Amino acid sequence: MREQVTEARRIVVKVGSSSLTTADGGLDESRVDALVEALAATPAEVVLVSSGAIAAGLAPLGLPRRPRDLATQQAAASVGQGLLMRAYNDAFARHGRVVGQVLLTVDDVTRRVHYRNAYRTLRRLLDLKAIPIVNENDTVATQEIRFGDNDRLAALVAALVHADLLVLLSDVDGLYTGDPSLPTSEPIHDVRRFEDLEGIDIRRPGKAGVGTGGMVTKVEAARIATTSGIPVVLSNAPSAGAVLGGLEVGTLFHRQRKRPQARLFWLAHATSPRGRLHLDPGAVRAVVGGHASLLAAGITAVDGRFAAGDPVDLVDVGGVPVARGLVNYDAEELPALLGRSTNELGPGYGREVVHRDDLVLL
Numbered sequence: 001m002r003e004q005v006t007e008a009r010r011i012v013v014k015v016g017s018s019s020l021t022t023a024d025g026g027l028d029e030s031r032v033d034a035l036v037e038a039l040a041a042t043p044a045e046v047v048l049v050s051s052g053a054i055a056a057g058l059a060p061l062g063l064p065r066r067p068r069d070l071a072t073q074q075a076a077a078s079v080g081q082g083l084l085m086r087a088y089n090d091a092f093a094r095h096g097r098v099v100g101q102v103l104l105t106v107d108d109v110t111r112r113v114h115y116r117n118a119y120r121t122l123r124r125l126l127d128l129k130a131i132p133i134v135n136e137n138d139t140v141a142t143q144e145i146r147f148g149d150n151d152r153l154a155a156l157v158a159a160l161v162h163a164d165l166l167v168l169l170s171d172v173d174g175l176y177t178g179d180p181s182l183p184t185s186e187p188i189h190d191v192r193r194f195e196d197l198e199g200i201d202i203r204r205p206g207k208a209g210v211g212t213g214g215m216v217t218k219v220e221a222a223r224i225a226t227t228s229g230i231p232v233v234l235s236n237a238p239s240a241g242a243v244l245g246g247l248e249v250g251t252l253f254h255r256q257r258k259r260p261q262a263r264l265f266w267l268a269h270a271t272s273p274r275g276r277l278h279l280d281p282g283a284v285r286a287v288v289g290g291h292a293s294l295l296a297a298g299i300t301a302v303d304g305r306f307a308a309g310d311p312v313d314l315v316d317v318g319g320v321p322v323a324r325g326l327v328n329y330d331a332e333e334l335p336a337l338l339g340r341s342t343n344e345l346g347p348g349y350g351r352e353v354v355h356r357d358d359l360v361l362l
C-alpha cells in the first residue's frame with residue numbers, strides 16, 4: 001500500500017485525451033464512466049483535470065484527425081468541451097455527485113491576481129462537495145499564451161489547491177526506460193531523484209495519436225509537483241481505481257526536498273501585504289520555530305481588507321512582522337473563526353489560515 005495515496009485528503013487527477021476517446025475521434029463514454037466510478041469511490045476531495053475537448057470535437061465536425069492549425073483546434077475544443085462536460089455531468093450524477101467546469105489560461109495559474117480568483121473558485125467548489133473539472137481554456141488561448149498540454153497545468157493546479165497527491169492517467173501504465181513498445185524498455189516503479197532519469201528516453205511518441213505532450217510533459221509535471229512537495233503517481237486510466245486504492249501500480253515520483261524558493265522569494269520581496277494577522281505567542285513559536293501552518297486557534301486579531309489568496313503579514317504580540325504568507329480566507333470570514341480549533345469549526349473551515357508552503361519567515 002502507498003501511504004502517499006491512502007493518506008491523501010485532496011487529490012488532483014489528470015486524464016489525457018487518449019484515455020477518453022476512440023481511435024476515430026469521439027468520446028468513449030464507457031471509458032468516461034469507468035474513470036468516474038473510480039473517482040466517485042475515493043473518500044478524498046478530487047479535482048479532475050481532463051483533456052479531450054479537441055479530440056471529442058473531431059467526429060461531430062467531420063474532421064478525420066487532429067487539426068494542425070490553432071483555429072480549427074479551437075473550434076474542435078469549443079464543440080468537444082460541451083460534450084465532455086455533458087458526459088462527466090451524467091456519469092457523476094449517477095453517483096449522486098455534482099460537477100463544475102473550470103476553464104483556465106496560463107495567466108490564471110501563474111499571475112497573482114488571477115491565481116487568487118482561480119483558487120477561490122476551486123476552493124469553494126470543494127467546500128460544496130462538487131467535483132471541479134478543469135481544462136485549459138482552449139478557445140481563447142493563442143499560440144503564445146498556451147500551455148498546450150494539461151500535464152503541467154495539472155501540476156500547477158495541484159500546487160494551487162495544496163493537493164496531497166497528483167495522479168496522471170494516460171494510455172501507458174507507467175514510465176519506462178525507453179519507448180514502451182520496445183521489448184528492451186523496462187518499467188520504472190519509483191523515481192526518487194530526477195537525476196536518475198538522465199539516461200531515459202522520454203521523447204514524444206512517433207505515432208499520430210490524440211495526445212499532445214507525450215512523456216516529456218508528464219515528467220516535467222512530476223518535477224513541478226514533487227518540488228512543491230506533492231507526490232505523483234503516473235499510471236494508465238483503467239488502473240485509476242487501483243491507484244486511488246493505494247495499490248502499487250504505475251510509477252511513483254516521490255516528493256522532493258527542495259522548496260519552491262522562487263515563489264517564496266517573490267512572496268517576501270515583491271509583494272505588499274494587504275493585511276495583518278496578530279498571532280499569540282504559541283502560534284509564533286509554531287510558525288517560526290516549527291515551520292507549521294497557521295491555524296485559526298492561534299490568531300487573536302485581524303487588520304486590513306484582503307481576500308483569500310492575498311499576501312498578509314503575520315505579526316507577534318508586539319506588532320512586529322515575523323512572517324508573510326498567502327491567506328486562505330477573506331478578511332470578513334476570519335473574525336468568526338479566531339481562537340477556535342479546527343475541530344470546532346466544522347466542515348468547510350478545516351483549512352489552515354495560512355498553509356506552511358505559502359509562508360516565508362521575515
Ligand SMILES: Nc1ncnc2c1ncn2[C@@H]1O[C@H](COP(=O)(O)OP(=O)(O)O)[C@@H](O)[C@H]1O
Pocket residue numbers: 015016017018019169170171172174175176177178179180200201202203204205209210211212213214215
Ligand atoms: N519512456 C517512456 N515511458 C512511457 N511512455 C513513453 C515513454 N516515452 C514516450 N512515451 C509515450 O508517451 C505516451 C503518453 O503521452 P500522450 O500520448 O501525450 O498521453 P496523454 O494523452 O495521456 O496525455 C505513451 O503512449 C507512450 O507511447
Ligand SMILES: N[C@@H](CCC(=O)OP(=O)(O)O)C(=O)O
Pocket residue numbers: 015016017018050051052053054055077135136138148149150151210211212213214
Ligand atoms: N486542452 C486540450 C488538451 C491538451 C492536452 O494536454 O492533451 P493530452 O496530452 O491528451 O493531455 C483538450 O482538451 O483537447
